[in-house]
Amino acid sequence: MRLRTTLAGLALAIATVHANAETIRVAIGTQDTTINCATGGLLIRELGLLDKYLPKDGKYEDVKYEIEWKNFTSGAPLTNEMVAGKLDFGAMADFPGSFNGVAHLDAGKRSLFLTVLSGSIRGSGNGIVVPASSSVQSLAELKGKTISVPFASTAHGMLLRAIAAQGWDPQKDVRIIAQPPEIAGSALRSNRIEAHADFVPFAELFPNRGFARKIYDGSQANAPTFHGALVDAEYARKYPEVVTAYLRASLEADRLFAESPEHYSELIEKVTGIEAEVNYLFHGPLGLQTRDLTWKPEYRKALATSIDTLKLLKKTDRGLDVDKFVDDQYIRAAFKQAGRDYDKALADYQPLPLKAVDALTGQPITDFKRLAQIWVRGENKVRHYASPEAALKALAALEQEGKDIRAIYAQAADSGIKLLANQAWFVRNGKGELAAFLLKDQAEAYAQQHGGTALDFVSANQNQALAQR
Known part of the structure; x- marks a missing residue:
């Protein structure tokens, strides 16, 4: 009888502890169709990465987490819900992020810009x-x-x-x-x-x-731009380990995307309807933007510029101290927990690298300035070519085989940015080599200076076919 009483008392004590355990909300606002935010929202959610890193020991031993996700098409309504206390985290670009900081101050609160997720120090993406x-x-x-x-x-x-x-x-x-x-x-x-x-x-x-x-x-x-993640400052003060866990999940999402860009580009398409070839254009190897979770000086400058522009647009008359708004302690902690060197990553400006062989010759590609790529529908890997003319040669053969071409990419000869080749302009020189450009006037200026003929994609393709005969 005494044993039963003791066990009943123990069970009651355990039940009481669980009943009194703290419930921590983790409410995250995402922008799924703004694919730059994928590693701070969509991929974390779809892959269940947050659960993997949320703290479960120490003061969090008996905590119950309530994870909430809400998707937005732009930053402004996301900010409204953060200010109203309905969200704890949010992902958005530099301009709406600056407005997020201002809106919190206007409400007697503060938000912190935790990390960059993806961006371009030159401004590509807009x-x-x-x-x-x-x-x-x-x-x-x-x-x-x-x-x-x-x-x-x-x-x-x-x-x-x-x-x-x-x-x-x-x-x-x-x-x-x-x-x-x-x-x-x-x-x-x-x-x-x-x-x-x-x-x-x-x-x-x-x-x-x-x-x-x-x-x-x-x-x-030539104006830096980026998307990143923010948090309510009071939430971060109260639950710093949860904030670091969210960033650990973001780092994991970034690593997975780097390892399998085609696969995760297709996952983003499945969720958002934005074609995988566009996702790959931005975030695949040598893409339009670099997924970068460090606070490079250029991104801090982008924030300062956005605040000044918001004043110019009369969207605010309030200043925002970038040095206080940006708080890199949490992303540094996430890097350290992941066994990565934050300062080394901070100094690295390279886009996602590519290690590949030419799909025609099998030879390693060592110079990526003239890289061209073809994504055949139904294939889980993009094909790589050492030059645009090699890619066009391969394209002709693929079309004869009845293959459905998902996308053709080329690197711009002047800026180096990745282009949709069927939208690009080309210059063919006397050796039959093609150089790609975004704009017609860029191609014509290059042709005038270096010799050659400016061609749109259809003409370049036809010229290549004639050259092969």
Whole structure:
């Protein structure tokens, strides 16, 4: 009888402990279609990585976690829910991230920018497109035209810098209107807008779908841009180990993507509908952007610039101390736990590298300046070629075999950025070698200076076919 009483008392004590155990909410706002945020949201969620790293010992031994995910199409509504206390973490770009910091201060709170997730120190990722049928080939031809853009976005900042570089007055020389990407896509299809500026991935997604053409890349403005992850500052103070765990999950997602970019590009397509070839264009080897979880000086500068631009747009009159807003202690802790050297990564500016052999010759590719790639639908790996002309030769054979070509890529000869080859311009020199360019005027200038002929993709392909006969 006494034993039963003792066991019953022990069971009651255990039940009481569990009943009194703390429940910690981990509420994360994601932007699934903004593929730069994938390693801070979509991939963590889809692969169940957060559970792997959440602390379960010490003061967290009896904790119950309630993990909540909410997806957004832009940063502004995500920020609203963070300020309202409905979310603890959020992933967004530099401009909406700056506004997140300001909005928290206006509400008597603070948010912290924890880490970069992906970006470009040159600004690639943002871009300007025109309808596919438009005769416009460059930004210079848009004077007096109407350009739409998601207001107060990182693309808006890029557009204003691009207009300033032309020496134009944004109030007089162009008409800028607010338009989110989902509306802009329809407007471009029906030629109801003359040009549209947008962020990742829409300046590449719309051309890939065939109803738009890219005429400006953010790298031409040479202004750094990035997407990253934020947290409520009070939450971070209370649960620093949880914040570090979230970043450990992000590091894991980044590592997995680097190991199998095609596979995870297809997973992103499955979740978002954004084609895998566009995801790979950004985040595969030598892609448009670099997945980088370190606070490079260029990204800190991008934040300062975005705050100044928000003031210019009269979206805020409040300043934001970047040195206090950016808090790298948590990402440094995550790197240390993962056995990685943060300072070494901080000094590394290289994009995701590529170790590959030419799919035609089997020889290792050592010079990637003229790299070209083909992704055949149904194949789980992209094929690599040492030159655009080699890729076009292979393309002809693949098409004769009836293969469905998912995408063709080329590296720009001037900027080095990855291009959708079927949207690019080429210069063929006297040796029959092809050099790729984003814009017609870039190709023509190169041809005039170095000799050769500027060709669009169809003409380059036809020329290559004739050269092979």
